[in-house]
Amino acid sequence: MYKLAQEMKKRNGVFPKERNQVEEFSMMGQYLTNAYELFILKKPSPLLDVNMARVLERFFGPRKMADIRYDPYLQRLAKAVVTQDQAKEINWAILDFGAANCKIKPECYNCAIFKKCKYSKMT
Secondary structure, three states: OHHHHHHHHHOOOOOOOOHHHHOOOOOOOHHHHHHHHHHOOOOOOOOOOHHHHHHHHHHHOOOOOOOOOOOHHHHHHHHHHHOOOOHHHHHHHHHHHHHHOOOOOOOHHHOOOHHHOHHHHHO
16 A cells, blocks of 8 residues: 555556556556456456456366466456456456355356356366
8 A cells, every 4th residue: 555655646646547557556466457447447357366267267278377367378368258348247247156156166066057167077
């Protein structure tokens, strides 16, 4: 918070309107920058966290890199999935689905998309 306050002081209290300017803030990681883009700039952007990554990987196939922030396959996939008119709702649906059903120990028996999911063919 202190770093954000310092940055805002330098900018006379004006928060940037461009994603690339927000990315320059040391405290703004990918998730926060995506949230800013989604909620403030009103542009489709994935709220990619471990829960969303788990749902996407199980349904579409696994990522190549350990860190979700740098995996190009997962980044492209997440962006493609939420690039819709209702990006906020899609993000929340995937995050909620990951928390309620597609957990670390998934409840596949109770899953509406199990038959189309790649994970179902592995279990």
